[in-house]
Amino acid sequence: MKLESCRKKPLIGLAFFASMALSSCSSDPRIKTAQDFGAMSGQLRDSTNKLADDIYDSCIRRVQFYRTDTSALREVRDQAWEACERLNKPAAARTREANQIAIDYVEAIGKLSTDEVVSFDSQLDKVGSSLKALSIPSSAVSSIGLPSGAVDTGIQIANFIVNWAANRYRTGRLAEAITCTNEPFQTYTKGLDVALRDGYIEGVLRQELKQAQLFFDDYTTLANAEGGTWRDFAGLSKDSYNTILPMVQRRNAALAYLSIIERTAKAHAELSAIFLDSPEPRTPASPICKTYFVQATTSARIQKPFEYLTNSQQLSPYQLMRTNKIIVSYRDDVKPLIHRMNLNLGTK
Amino acid sequence: MTKLTVEEIKAERTSAQNAIDSLQNQKTIALEERRISIATFNEISATQGRIQNKLNELNVLLVERAVDDVTLDDNSPGALLGLSVKRLKEAVERMDEIRDLLESAASVINALNVIIGVLATLPIII
Numbered sequence: 001m002k003l004e005s006c007r008k009k010p011l012i013g014l015a016f017f018a019s020m021a022l023s024s025c026s027s028d029p030r031i032k033t034a035q036d037f038g039a040m041s042g043q044l045r046d047s048t049n050k051l052a053d054d055i056y057d058s059c060i061r062r063v064q065f066y067r068t069d070t071s072a073l074r075e076v077r078d079q080a081w082e083a084c085e086r087l088n089k090p091a092a093a094r095t096r097e098a099n100q101i102a103i104d105y106v107e108a109i110g111k112l113s114t115d116e117v118v119s120f121d122s123q124l125d126k127v128g129s130s131l132k133a134l135s136i137p138s139s140a141v142s143s144i145g146l147p148s149g150a151v152d153t154g155i156q157i158a159n160f161i162v163n164w165a166a167n168r169y170r171t172g173r174l175a176e177a178i179t180c181t182n183e184p185f186q187t188y189t190k191g192l193d194v195a196l197r198d199g200y201i202e203g204v205l206r207q208e209l210k211q212a213q214l215f216f217d218d219y220t221t222l223a224n225a226e227g228g229t230w231r232d233f234a235g236l237s238k239d240s241y242n243t244i245l246p247m248v249q250r251r252n253a254a255l256a257y258l259s260i261i262e263r264t265a266k267a268h269a270e271l272s273a274i275f276l277d278s279p280e281p282r283t284p285a286s287p288i289c290k291t292y293f294v295q296a297t298t299s300a301r302i303q304k305p306f307e308y309l310t311n312s313q314q315l316s317p318y319q320l321m322r323t324n325k326i327i328v329s330y331r332d333d334v335k336p337l338i339h340r341m342n343l344n345l346g347t348k
Numbered sequence: 349m350t351k352l353t354v355e356e357i358k359a360e361r362t363s364a365q366n367a368i369d370s371l372q373n374q375k376t377i378a379l380e381e382r383r384i385s386i387a388t389f390n391e392i393s394a395t396q397g398r399i400q401n402k403l404n405e406l407n408v409l410l411v412e413r414a415v416d417d418v419t420l421d422d423n424s425p426g427a428l429l430g431l432s433v434k435r436l437k438e439a440v441e442r443m444d445e446i447r448d449l450l451e452s453a454a455s456v457i458n459a460l461n462v463i464i465g466v467l468a469t470l471p472i473i474i
Contacts, residue, residue: 055411059404066397070390076397083401087408098415098426105429108436117443123450130457137468162450166443173439181432184425191418191425194354195411203361203407210365211400214372218393221376225386284428293431 028167029323031113033271034174036327038110041103044260047341048103051196051254052096055204058250059084062208065215065243088204095195102188105181106264112174118166120159128155175275179282180289182272189265193258201254209247216240253344256337263337267330274323354413361406368396368403 063084066077111117131151137143216236223232276282282289352360375392378384384392419426 055408062404066400067390067393070387070394072394073390073397076394076401080397080401080404083404087405091408091411094415095411098419101419101426101429101433104433105436108433112436112439117440120447120450123447123454126454127450127457130454130461134457134461134464136464143468162446166446169442170439173436177432177436181429184428184432188418188425188429191414194417195414198354198358199407199411199414203410204404207400207403207407210368214368214393214396217372217376218389221379222386222389225379225389284423292435293428 028171029327030271030274031171031174033267033274033323033327033330034109034113034178036331038106038108038113041107041110044106044257044338045100045103047253047338047345048099048257049096050345051200051250051257052099053092054250054254055095055200056084056088056092058200058204058208058247059088062211065208065211067215067218095200098192098195102185102192102261105185109174109177112170112177118163118170120162120166124155124159124162127158128152131155176288176292178268178272178275180284180286180292182269182281183283185268186265189261192261196254197258201251201258205247205251205254209244212240212243212247216243249344249346253341256341256344260334260337260341263330263333267326270322270326274326352409352413354410354417357406357410357413361403361410364399364403364406368399371396371399 059080063077063081066073066080068074068077128151131146131154132148133145135143135145216239220233220236222228223236272281284290284293371392375384375389379386379389418424421427
């Protein structure tokens with residue numbers, strides 16, 4: 001994702017355009033925060049899929065720690081295996097989908113915030129080239145074209161106007177999205193936390209660990225009862241360590257992911273407060289959000305791309321400071337968490 | 349299974365975990381003290397395994413319930429997030445349409461240039 005580039009053409013002789021150009025590129029710190037917010041989503045997607053899939057994978061790993069010494073024990077093991085397919089597999093798929101919704105949203109915010117979305121340089125350059133090539137015959141032997149300087153200036157003005165309008169539109173749409181989606185996003189991330197913390201980390205993963213401990217404890221007790229040697233006990237101890245280590249790593253990865261989700265929800269709430277142009281927080285029941293969340297796409301809505309203009313296009317120095325603080329703090333907090341998660345999952 | 353709340357599921361799970369731990373302690377001490385046979389020890393292990401299977405059901409139920417709570421109905425947070433993604437993608441598409449429009453403008457000017465060139469070759473009758 002391109003975060004920093006913003007091609008600014010010189011606006012010769014039009015001093016007032018210079019200051020306006022600043023607002024037409026993504027110098028708006030709210031946009032930069034939204035960019036950073038979305039930039040993390042790509043790095044999260046693969047790892048979160050692995051964690052969701054582990055609701056099933058952990059179950060399969062756990063099955064190997066069911067003892068099979070007797071027919072009753074084997075029967076219980078077979079039932080456990082069957083349950084992995086019947087219960088854990090669909091639950092893993094649903095959790096994966098649930099994670100994806102959150103990541104899709106963060107990614108969509110990031111996508112709309114990129115500079116490329118509001119860059120029309122390439123297309124306007126083509127219009128300029130076409131205009132310069134325009135040749136109107138003035139006599140049987142000669143023709144005249146449009147003055148090159150006039151074409152350049154015209155294209156620069158057009159570029160400014162299109163970029164300015166596109167940025168106003170984008171800021172308005174981002175403001176709508178972030179302020180209207182904040183409440184659902186906060187509730188949603190709390191739901192993900194329950195599913196992954198209580199259901200996966202303290203549930204499925206803890207059970208896998210417990211099953212392995214019971215397995216090794218049982219064989220230690222049996223070896224003791226039947227006069228086992230120190231080598232038997234040492235071997236069991238080593239095996240149990242090798243078994244438990246990957247589980248601890250999965251747990252650490254999942255905890256890092258939950259911290260990322262929690263931190264992202266916090267950054268979203270902070271961003272929402274800055275985008276909001278009223279003292280009252282928006283909910284899905286607010287009039288503007290009711291329109292925003294209309295199920296069917298109405299043609300009237302999408303045919304007017306420049307209708308969404310926020311009342312608070314300019315940020316106060318205090319808001320600027322707060323926005324910059326959100327960017328730095330979010331990036332600094334989340335990057336090491338992503339690194340820790342990937343490290344524990346063995347992905348990087 | 350009746351529709352339990354997240355807290356009820358967690359309470360049942362704690363109860364199952366405690367039962368497994370308690371059986372583990374009892375059977376281990378009993379075998380060490382030779383009060384039970386290995387066959388009995390194994391029977392208790394099978395009972396623990398059945399509780400483990402029940403425990404897995406509760407864990408999965410907990411995951412499902414947590415996901416259901418935020419995704420099931422049309423106004424759920426998950427559904428609203430999905431709509432928001434759609435709106436954001438539409439906004440990006442608007443920008444792409446403007447880019448297409450500008451591309452078309454360049455093409456029209458190019459075509460106009462060709463037409464003017466052809467017209468210039470025609471004899472002018474006054």
